[in-house]
Amino acid sequence: MVTPRPTRGYRVFQAVNAVVLTAVVVVTVYPFLTIVARSLSDNAAIVSGQVNLVPRGFNLTAYRVVTSDPAFWISYRNTVVYTVVATLISVVLTTCYAFVLSKKHLRGRTALVGIAVFTMFFTGGLIPNYVLVTSLGLKNTVWAVALPNAINVFNLLVMKAFFESLPVELEEAAAVDGLGTYGTLLRIVLPLSKAMVATMVLFYAVSFWNSWFAAFLYMDRQDLLPVTVYLRNLIVGASDATQTGGGLGSGDDIVQAAATIQSVTIVLTVLPILAVYPFIQRYFVSGIMLGAVKG
Amino acid sequence: MTSVRSDARFAPTGPAPAPRPDRRRRVGRRRPWRRALRRDWQLYSLAVLPLLFFLVFRYLPMLGNVIAFRRFRPGGSVFGEYWTGLRYFRLFFTDPTFWDVFTNTLVLGALTLLFCFPLPIVLALLLNEVRSRVLRRFVQSVSYLPHFLSIVIVAAMVMQLLSVDGTVNQVVGAFGGQPVPFIQEPGWFRSIYVSSEVWQTVGWGTILYLAALTTIDGDLYEAARIDGANRWRQTWHVMLPGIRPTMMTLLILNIGTFMAVGFEKILLLYNPLTYPTADVISTYLYRVGIVSGNLSYAAAIGLFEAVIGLTLVLSANGISRRAVGTSLW
Structure with missing residues (x-):
């Protein structure tokens, strides 16, 4: 495309655009920076509203308090366990079903796709799900987190689109060599789909790592909570204290102590995501594109 | 055989x-x-x-909605004990709180649609004009980041930023104002909710538009230029029509989630003081059903909400198919 010399109006636009996009970046990043600053600051400095980007009264007390709380580590371990178990189940089920749905010759395929797609637009709703999970006796088990959301239909369609894009000849050759469906899937298709499977693992793992509501709903015991619910209890507890005007002794202390503790917990929860983000981001983008083209 | x-x-x-x-x-x-x-x-x-x-965790709960028409006893059958007809529906139709939360749902849903749908398009068009690839990549990567955060983290950040000693109140103070307890004020809830929603979704929302923009044929720009169209006219007559299918698909999907407005986020951000503006159908039925144990009543509300949601998607899809030829299926 030959680009003509930019007009003056367009140069003005470019300048404005640069300002707008810089603002987008600043607004996106600022909350992270201020949370880090607060987590490293002195309570008194936060109370007097002095902390924004630079820590005031630098100290690591809050980090020591949080990391020496066994409940924090237990919840962290729970998050890891739930994420691993749920992701494993999800990826296996999604791969199997996507593989089946990608076979154009399969009788009843349209119905099988329809069964999945319909659930994107109509769901049973919170209450029947709650009743179901409760009466299946899944409360206070990892299954309450893992099973009800095992297959994400969007991910399923992404993977189906990917399998459909694989050359048919490969599987025909496998069949000629005497491989059955299972053999073809395990020895031919999956080795070719490593990037796709990795993308699925990431999609599911991030969503289970971040999820909180299922655990909040179905876990009654403190030692079963994932770190997201641990953090939730911390922030809601803090805002309750503000509302009641600090019913417990000197309320201000409780609220302000919570401010640094909250910040530290936020930092420690978000850290793993931030650490892997640069590496996983492009997988997510390519996965979304694949889903959008075919889905 | x-x-x-x-x-x-x-x-x-x-x-x-x-x-x-x-x-x-x-x-x-x-x-x-x-x-x-x-x-x-x-x-x-x-x-x-x-x-x-799918059978157990998707379709069985759909059937489980019969408890909206039946008396449910905790510990009893998943499908309730005996028929009650439309009793629970009549109950909530005459429940003034229901109509309050219904209105709140519509207002929050409309505001979310109004901001969260067009802003990614604007941002995508702006990003598309950035010449330097490195710079564009950088802005994109940063703007995607909030999408990867847990809602709990986002809610916690919102509370920190808006707390009496937080950044926003520091700005208010710098202009000589009194600190505002934003989280406790019903008048602020909608702005807080929508802006946090924009913060979290706008960057990620650009992906599909940027992809659609790259597929527009370069000859179209050339032709538009020969016809004397300046940059602005090209945006209007070439780019926007080029991404229209993507826009329609996302609009339909957005309308589909209209009634379900960010239930989890509201649950984290609201409190009894902000119920007058923050309480929506899904949070109300959560409190009625799971906190207070009126499961049949809550199921009736949930079913009502789900049916409206499905109707909205189907009609949006139908209108779009007839008007512009884009549809989800």
């Missing part, structure tokens, strides 16, 4: 085999399912567990 290939497992995954001699085709036509099962049983077996999942 003996004539059906006994070596069926050698061709289980490829496309349907080429036409067989007459005798076999007749058999295949008369007993198509039996033949399909025999040939593809391994494939079907892979679908069993996923189907079980």
Whole structure:
């Protein structure tokens, strides 16, 4: 495309655009920076509203308090366990079903796709799900987190689109060599789909790592909570204290102590995501594109 | 049936085999399912567990909605004890709180749509004008980041930023104002909710538009330029029509989630002080059903909400198909 010399109006636009996009970046990043600053600051400095980007009264007390709380580590371990178990189940089920749905010759395929797609637009709703999970006796088990959301239909369609894009000849050759469906899937298709499977693992793992509501709903015991619910209890507890005007002794202390503790917990929860983000981001983008083209 | 290939497992995954001699085709036509099962049983077996999942965790709860019409006793049957007809529906139709939360749902849903739908388009168009690839990549990567955060983290950040000693109140203070307890004020809830929603979704929302923009044929710009269109006109007459299918698809999907407005986020951000503006159908039925244990009543509300949601998607899809020829299926 030959680009003509930019007009003056367009140069003005470019300048404005640069300002707008810089603002987008600043607004996106600022909350992270201020949370880090607060987590490293002195309570008194936060109370007097002095902390924004630079820590005031630098100290690591809050980090020591949080990391020496066994409940924090237990919840962290729970998050890891739930994420691993749920992701494993999800990826296996999604791969199997996507593989089946990608076979154009399969009788009843349209119905099988329809069964999945319909659930994107109509769901049973919170209450029947709650009743179901409760009466299946899944409360206070990892299954309450893992099973009800095992297959994400969007991910399923992404993977189906990917399998459909694989050359048919490969599987025909496998069949000629005497491989059955299972053999073809395990020895031919999956080795070719490593990037796709990795993308699925990431999609599911991030969503289970971040999820909180299922655990909040179905876990009654403190030692079963994932770190997201641990953090939730911390922030809601803090805002309750503000509302009641600090019913417990000197309320201000409780609220302000919570401010640094909250910040530290936020930092420690978000850290793993931030650490892997640069590496996983492009997988997510390519996965979304694949889903959008075919889905 | 003996004539059906006994070596069926050698061709289980490829496309349907080429036409067989007459005798076999007749058999295949008369007993198509039996033949399909025999040939593809391994494939079907892979679908069993996923189907079980959909059956138990997706379709059974849909049936479970009958408790909206039946008396449910905790510990009793999942499908309730006896029929109550429309009793629970009448109950909530005459419940003034229900209409308050219904209004709140519509207002929050409309505001979310108003901001969260167009802003990614604007941002995508702006990003598309950035010449430097490195710079564009950088802005994109940063703006995607909030999408990867847990809602709990976002809510916690919002509370920190808006707390009496937080950044926003520091700005208010710098202009000589008194600190505002934003989180406790019903008048602020909608702005807080929508802006946090924009913060979290706008960057990620640009992906599909940026992809659609790159597929627009360069000749179209050329032709528009020859016709004397400046940059602005090109945006209006070439780029926007180019991404229209994407826009319509996302609009329909957005409308589909209209009634479900960020339930989890509201649950985290609201409190009894902000109920007048923050309480929506889903949070109300959560409190009525799970916190207070009126499961049948809450199921009736939930079913009502789900039916409205489905109706919205179907009508949006229908209108879009007729008006611009874009539809989800």
